Amino acid sequence: xxxxxxxxxxxxxxxCNWCTYLGADLAGTARLEYPPNVRIIRLPCxxxxxxxxxxxALEVGADGVLVSGCHPGDCHYTAGNYHARRRWILFRELLDxxxxxxxxxxxxxxxxxxGRKWQQVVTEFTxxxxxxxxxxxxxxxxxFPDVPTPETDSLGAKSFAAESELRxxxxxxxxxxxxxxxxxxxxxxxVVVTCPEDADRLVWNNRCxxxxxxxxxxxxxxxxxxxxxxxxxxDEKSLVELEKEAQLVRKDAHVIGMACExxxxxxxxxxxxxxxxxxxxxxxxxxxxxxxxxxxxxxxAALMALPPAERMAFWTEEFNRCVKCYACRQVCPMxxxxxxxVDKNRPIAIDPAPSTKGNFAWQIARAFHLAGxxxxxxxxxxxxxxxxxxxLLNISLHIAAQKNFGYEAGADPKAxxxxxxxxxxxxEDFIL
Numbered sequence: 001x002x003x004x005x006x007x008x009x010x011x012x013x014x015x016c017n018w019c020t021y022l023g024a025d026l027a028g029t030a031r032l033e034y035p036p037n038v039r040i041i042r043l044p045c046x047x048x049x050x051x052x053x054x055x056x057a058l059e060v061g062a063d064g065v066l067v068s069g070c071h072p073g074d075c076h077y078t079a080g081n082y083h084a085r086r087r088w089i090l091f092r093e094l095l096d097x098x099x100x101x102x103x104x105x106x107x108x109x110x111x112x113x114x115g116r117k118w119q120q121v122v123t124e125f126t127x128x129x130x131x132x133x134x135x136x137x138x139x140x141x142x143x144f145p146d147v148p149t150p151e152t153d154s155l156g157a158k159s160f161a162a163e164s165e166l167r168x169x170x171x172x173x174x175x176x177x178x179x180x181x182x183x184x185x186x187x188x189x190x191v192v193v194t195c196p197e198d199a200d201r202l203v204w205n206n207r208c209x210x211x212x213x214x215x216x217x218x219x220x221x222x223x224x225x226x227x228x229x230x231x232x233x234x235d236e237k238s239l240v241e242l243e244k245e246a247q248l249v250r251k252d253a254h255v256i257g258m259a260c261e262x263x264x265x266x267x268x269x270x271x272x273x274x275x276x277x278x279x280x281x282x283x284x285x286x287x288x289x290x291x292x293x294x295x296x297x298x299x300x301a302a303l304m305a306l307p308p309a310e311r312m313a314f315w316t317e318e319f320n321r322c323v324k325c326y327a328c329r330q331v332c333p334m335x336x337x338x339x340x341x342v343d344k345n346r347p348i349a350i351d352p353a354p355s356t357k358g359n360f361a362w363q364i365a366r367a368f369h370l371a372g373x374x375x376x377x378x379x380x381x382x383x384x385x386x387x388x389x390x391x392l393l394n395i396s397l398h399i400a401a402q403k404n405f406g407y408e409a410g411a412d413p414k415a416x417x418x419x420x421x422x423x424x425x426x427x428e429d430f431i432l
Contacts, residue, residue, distance in 0.1 A: 027115035178226075
């Protein structure tokens with residue numbers, strides 16, 4: 001093959017303005033030779049390198065992406081690279097779940113005095129991209145082994161023993177004026193009860209799927225006065241996270257916890273809670289002892305057993321069914337932005353049309369914005385009219401948070417939020 005026909009990779013480098021960019025400049029002024037395949041994009045700080053920038057680079061034809069900033073402890077903004085490191089650790093796990101070839105994304109620390117390290121990193125990464133060849137797997141479709149799909153309960157409603165006690169307690173709370181409204185479950189879905197006589201509308205059975213804490217965010221509910229909300233142990237974690245993020249004043253809500261007997265949803269197979277821990281009152285008796293671990297769901301293990309190219313094919317075909325109805329956003333208790341990033345049009349951050357690129361960008365943003373915040377209620381998968389198992393992406397980040405930081409959303413009210421905090425001991429084995 002002639003030199004004109006040899007493959008030359010296109011590499012996009014997102015670099016910190018204060019260290020890596022100056023290191024690259026030093027390599028140039030020192031006449032250090034390295035491959036000219038890198039297109040440098042300078043940002044104020046490595047903490048400003050958004051995850052969607054990496055995807056955008058691959059979308060426009062990059063064969064590899066290099067991300068680099070100041071060494072930990074040398075950040076111009078004191079802690080920007082510490083925050084970036086934690087986000088990279090989690091985002092890398094999400095990219096792996098999606099089937100992105102991680103060999104095509106390199107993270108490194110390069111200071112302003114390390115022109116020779118810039119030369120070395122760029123040379124080695126370019127040689128690696130030449131070996132791998134053009135990146136053609138992004139958004140590729142094809143046949144792949146079946147991934148188990150979540151099974152839902154198709155049986156009729158089966159009332160639990162605590163139903164009558166629930167109605168009695170809620171009626172009493174409304175009659176005494178302790179609360180002005182009760183958010184609970186009715187025969188055909190969530191109901192809002194405002195007078196004691198309507199407490200008989202409340203049910204507690206194996207069809208009580210919804211995470212009702214999502215309703216506490218609504219202005220219409222807040223306008224009614226102090227609310228009582230019925231929660232399962234898995235839903236209760238949302239209250240912990242919402243309070244951490246100043247979206248809920250705990251004393252302004254009366255929490256009625258229901259000991260869980262299982263509602264036949266996929267999340268129940270790997271749930272770690274049976275009895276509420278933070279409720280004002282707990283009703284019912286849990287079915288069986290408290291689980292001691294949180295194993296990976298079978299469907300997630302089956303997905304991760306596939307090669308990256310097949311995982312990419314799986315998600316491409318799944319996301320191609322997305323119609324951008326945003327039911328996943330609306331039902332999520334942790335999505336509360338008054339204006340979502342997907343609704344912004346100056347500039348357009350995410351294509352609002354249901355296209356392959358737009359759907360990937362939206363689902364990646366949705367999942368990563370829930371990193372360290374998703375409580376595993378599974379409402380996103382249940383609400384999706386296209387039947388996409390969106391919870392798989394959140395499960396990947398949940399496992400990454402446990403593995404790398406020992407963190408579980410909603411488990412400890414005193415724990416610092418995962419994103420927005422950092423420690424000097426955060427692992428970084430993959431960062432050069």
